[in-house]
Amino acid sequence: MSSVAHGDTVMNKERRDFIRKAGLGVLAGICATSGFLPAFSLEETILPAWDEKPVPGKIRWGMVIDTRKCLGECNECVARCHHVHNVPDFGNRKDEVKWIWKSGYGNVFPTSTSQFRSSEVLQRSYLALCNHCAEAPCTRACPTEATFKRWDGIVSMDYHRCIGCRxxxxxxxxxxxxxxxxxxxxxxxxxxxxxxxxxQGVVxxxxFCSDRLTKGMLPACVESCPEKALVFGDLNDPNSDVRALLESNSTxxxxPELGTKPSVFYII
Amino acid sequence: MRIKRNILFIAIPALLVFAVIGFLLQSGNAVETPGAPPPPVAVDSTKCIAQTEYMRSNHMKVLNEWRHSSVREGNRVYTAHNGSRFQKSLNTCLGCHSNKLFCFNCHMYANVKPKCWNCHLSPMETP
Known part of the structure; x- marks a missing residue:
C-alpha cells in the first residue's frame, strides 16, 4: 500500500515536472512566433537591435577610402552595390543612374589645392559616392523634404515623397x-x-546601405572590396576604425571649401 | 381531412417563421454584395498587428504611419495591442498574408490602384 502510494507520488511529481516543462515549451514557442515571422521568400524580417527611437546626433556614419589599396580595374564594389540596390543600367550616359562609381583625380578632387601631385596619384581612379554631408545642401533644396538628414548622419531619400523636381x-x-x-x-x-x-520620375x-545597417550588416561596397580599401564606422565614436584611420593618416x-562637411574621407 | 388541416395549422406558421428568419438573415448580409471577394481570413490571431475590422478600413493609414516613423525617426519596431513586436516593414505584412492575391482581390474589386508595386516587389513577382 505504502509502496503504491510512494509510486503515486513519484508519478505525480514526474507528471507535474512534465506538465511544467511542456508549459514552458509552449510559452517559449508562443514568444518565438509572436514577434518573429515564418520563413518567407522576400527580405528577412529580423527585429533590429534597438527598441525605440534612436537619439539624433549620437551616431554619424562615415567612410574612409584608402585609395592606395584601390587600384587597377576592379569594379567589385560598384557591381555589388548596384546589384543589391537594383540600380538600373541602360548602357548610355544620358539615362545613367549611379550610386557609386570610379572617376579620375581631376573629376573627384577638382578644387584640390595640392599642386604637383605625383603622376601615379593623378592616374589612379577614385571611388565617388554620396558624401552624406553633415551640412547637406541637397536637403535644403528639396521642396518636399523627400531627402533629409537622418538621426545617424545619413542623407536619406524618401522616394514616396520625391516629385522629381531635381x-x-x-x-x-x-x-x-x-x-x-x-x-x-x-x-x-x-x-x-x-x-x-x-x-520613373524620382531622383x-x-x-549608405541604411537597409543593411538595420540588419547589422556592413555596406555592400565595404563588404565586397577584396583589398579592404573601404572602412565604414561611426565618426562620433573616438574608438571606431574610421577614427583610428583618420588619426594615423592624412586624409x-x-x-571641403564648400563647407558641406562630407562624411567620406580619402587617404591619398 | 382533419389530419390535413392540422398539418396546415403547423405548416403555415412554420413557413412564416422561416420566411421572417430568411429575410432577417438576408438584410443582415446585404452589405456583402455579390461578386465581392471573400473577406481575408487571418492565419493566427496572435500574430495580428491589430483587429481585422480596423485593418480592413485603416491599413493604408497604418502603412503610412509605419513608413514615416521607421524611415524618418528610425523607430522600426511596432508593438501590437497584445505585446507582440513586429518590424515595421511591408514584408512583415506580406510574410503573414502570404496569399499572393491578398492585396489584389480587394483592390481590384474596389477599383483602387495604389502605387506600391511601382517600386516594391509585388507578391506576384516573388518566387
Missing amino acids: FCMAACPYGSRSFNWRDPREGIKEASVDYPTRE EKCN MQRK
Missing part, C-alpha cells in the same frame, strides 16, 4: 544624384529581392 541634383556639388528618366525596371538584369526598385542616390575630403 533641385537636389542642382544643389549637390558632387554629382551624387541620378534621375530616373526611364522606368528603372527595364534596366535591371538580375533583380535583387532584398530591396525595392525606384520608379536616387547612395543610401582629404571632396570640395
Whole structure:
C-alpha cells in the first residue's frame, strides 16, 4: 500500500515536472512566433537591435577610402552595390543612374589645392559616392523634404515623397544624384529581392546601405572590396576604425571649401 | 381531412417563421454584395498587428504611419495591442498574408490602384 502510494507520488511529481516543462515549451514557442515571422521568400524580417527611437546626433556614419589599396580595374564594389540596390543600367550616359562609381583625380578632387601631385596619384581612379554631408545642401533644396538628414548622419531619400523636381541634383556639388528618366525596371538584369526598385520620375542616390545597417550588416561596397580599401564606422565614436584611420593618416575630403562637411574621407 | 388541416395549422406558421428568419438573415448580409471577394481570413490571431475590422478600413493609414516613423525617426519596431513586436516593414505584412492575391482581390474589386508595386516587389513577382 505504502509502496503504491510512494509510486503515486513519484508519478505525480514526474507528471507535474512534465506538465511544467511542456508549459514552458509552449510559452517559449508562443514568444518565438509572436514577434518573429515564418520563413518567407522576400527580405528577412529580423527585429533590429534597438527598441525605440534612436537619439539624433549620437551616431554619424562615415567612410574612409584608402585609395592606395584601390587600384587597377576592379569594379567589385560598384557591381555589388548596384546589384543589391537594383540600380538600373541602360548602357548610355544620358539615362545613367549611379550610386557609386570610379572617376579620375581631376573629376573627384577638382578644387584640390595640392599642386604637383605625383603622376601615379593623378592616374589612379577614385571611388565617388554620396558624401552624406553633415551640412547637406541637397536637403535644403528639396521642396518636399523627400531627402533629409537622418538621426545617424545619413542623407536619406524618401522616394514616396520625391516629385522629381531635381533641385537636389542642382544643389549637390558632387554629382551624387541620378534621375530616373526611364522606368528603372527595364534596366535591371538580375533583380535583387532584398530591396525595392525606384520608379520613373524620382531622383536616387547612395543610401549608405541604411537597409543593411538595420540588419547589422556592413555596406555592400565595404563588404565586397577584396583589398579592404573601404572602412565604414561611426565618426562620433573616438574608438571606431574610421577614427583610428583618420588619426594615423592624412586624409582629404571632396570640395571641403564648400563647407558641406562630407562624411567620406580619402587617404591619398 | 382533419389530419390535413392540422398539418396546415403547423405548416403555415412554420413557413412564416422561416420566411421572417430568411429575410432577417438576408438584410443582415446585404452589405456583402455579390461578386465581392471573400473577406481575408487571418492565419493566427496572435500574430495580428491589430483587429481585422480596423485593418480592413485603416491599413493604408497604418502603412503610412509605419513608413514615416521607421524611415524618418528610425523607430522600426511596432508593438501590437497584445505585446507582440513586429518590424515595421511591408514584408512583415506580406510574410503573414502570404496569399499572393491578398492585396489584389480587394483592390481590384474596389477599383483602387495604389502605387506600391511601382517600386516594391509585388507578391506576384516573388518566387
